[in-house]
Amino acid sequence: MINNDISLKAMNTFGIDASAKRFTIIRDEKDIKTVLDAKEHDPIFILGGGSNILFTQDFDGLVIKNEIQGFNTIEDNKDYAIIESGAGEVWHEFVMKCIDKNLGGIENLSLIPGNVGASPMQNIGAYGVEIKDVFEYLDAYHIKDRKIQRFNAQECKFGYRESVFKNELKGQYIICKVAFRLTKKHDLKTSYGAIENELRSMNKINPSIRDVSDAVINIRQSKLPDPKQIGNAGSFFKNPIVSTELLNEIQSKYADIPNYPATQNKVKLAAGWLIEKAGWKGRTYDERYGVHKLQALVLVNYNRTNGDEILKLSALIIEDVKAKFNVTLEREVNIL
Ligand SMILES: Cc1cc2nc3c(=O)[nH]c(=O)nc-3n(C[C@H](O)[C@H](O)[C@H](O)COP(=O)(O)OP(=O)(O)OC[C@H]3O[C@@H](n4cnc5c(N)ncnc54)[C@H](O)[C@@H]3O)c2cc1C
Numbered sequence: 506m507i508n509n510d511i512s513l514k515a516m517n518t519f520g521i522d523a524s525a526k527r528f529t530i531i532r533d534e535k536d537i538k539t540v541l542d543a544k545e546h547d548p549i550f551i552l553g554g555g556s557n558i559l560f561t562q563d564f565d566g567l568v569i570k571n572e573i574q575g576f577n578t579i580e581d582n583k584d585y586a587i588i589e590s591g592a593g594e595v596w597h598e599f600v601m602k603c604i605d606k607n608l609g610g611i612e613n614l615s616l617i618p619g620n621v622g623a624s625p626m627q628n629i630g631a632y633g634v635e636i637k638d639v640f641e642y643l644d645a646y647h648i649k650d651r652k653i654q655r656f657n658a659q660e661c662k663f664g665y666r667e668s669v670f671k672n673e674l675k676g677q678y679i680i681c682k683v684a685f686r687l688t689k690k691h692d693l694k695t696s697y698g699a700i701e702n703e704l705r706s707m708n709k710i711n712p713s714i715r716d717v718s719d720a721v722i723n724i725r726q727s728k729l730p731d732p733k734q735i736g737n738a739g740s741f742f743k744n745p746i747v748s749t750e751l752l753n754e755i756q757s758k759y760a761d762i763p764n765y766p767a768t769q770n771k772v773k774l775a776a777g778w779l780i781e782k783a784g785w786k787g788r789t790y791d792e793r794y795g796v797h798k799l800q801a802l803v804l805v806n807y808n809r810t811n812g813d814e815i816l817k818l819s820a821l822i823i824e825d826v827k828a829k830f831n832v833t834l835e836r837e838v839n840i841l
Pocket residue numbers: 518550551552553554555556557558571592617618619620621622623624626627628629630631678679680681729730731732737738739740839
């Protein structure tokens with residue numbers, strides 16, 4: 506069923522009060538065909554958990570909320586299992602189900618908001634793991650050709666917070682299922698961030714995948730604002746990748762700048778550090794919106810802001826960081 510003029514406020518974690526001219530929910534692949542056959546719908550926007558989008562205006566088209574469920578074991582042997590999940594499953598619940606079955610590889614990605622179907626969109630990542638590390642395939646419905654197509658990891662062209670679906674195939678597919686190859690002999694990634702310290706304070710000497718997940722949950726809850734309390738979409742900007750020459754220039758003024766090796770002759774900088782050093786951390790505007798007080802990378806909606814104000818704030822930050830460090834920040838959040 507297609508409804509008209511539906512508020513999306515409760516369906517985006519920024520809590521922006523935008524509406525959809527037309528809105529529908531799909532629960533299986535057959536629903537997609539029924540919705541698309543009913544009428545020409547242009548433009549179309551596929552909505553998951555709404556945790557990586559910023560509405561700057563009402564959506565003058567059809568919003569399709571993907572609620573396709575499912576958790577199926579495709580292959581199971583002594584070393585690994587391949588699990589296929591419906592795109593509309595909540596990502597964190599999927600991670601928890603896998604951990605319950607002692608299937609590892611995604612424990613570091615615990616508590617990332619949103620749905621499984623969006624996880625390949627920007628190759629979600631946290632604490633040294635990205636979904637490309639465990640990705641097996643996805644099935645996506647081509648909106649124009651009206652058929653399902655399977656993509657392997659190579660075809661998804663995963664990069665840092667990137668995939669083909671955010672670039673050349675943007676807006677063309679509805680991801681219906683995603684399959685992951687998960688381990689039974691675990692290779693824990695605990696050296697990144699504060700995981701080791703947290704495990705120590707939890708007294709876990711030989712941690713399990715559940716312990717690592719618990720540690721990640723503790724760290725995330727202490728650092729990141731909960732969208733149920735303060736509207737936000739997590740990191741608003743990507744961590745920039747710059748040349749070593751530029752790093753050297755910045756280091757001549759700021760010797761303590763954090764940097765991590767990236768590809769050849771390139772380093773990754775911490776966008777949050779740059780924004781904080783530029784003086785933006787904790788800034789608020791009329792107590793309605795601003796930059797989070799603990800995490801400079803997170804822009805927040807305290808109360809009744811609109812997406813346009815947040816977008817303008819992000820533009821000011823990009824301009825200022827460029828002026829101070831000669832680094833161009835890119836937005837991670839999808840702007841609508
Ligand atoms: C507090 C907080 C912390 C976060 N931490 C992290 C983090 O650590 N790492 C990280 O990578 N991200 C993080 N994010 C961002 C976000 O959680 C992820 O990007 C997540 O994958 C978005 O999922 P979603 O279902 O909410 O997608 P949405 O916001 O609904 O959609 C995002 C994009 O994907 C498209 N899309 C969604 N589902 C489908 C589908 N089935 N088919 C086709 N297109 C689709 C949408 O059209 C849109 O372009 C965080 C967000 C918040 C609020």
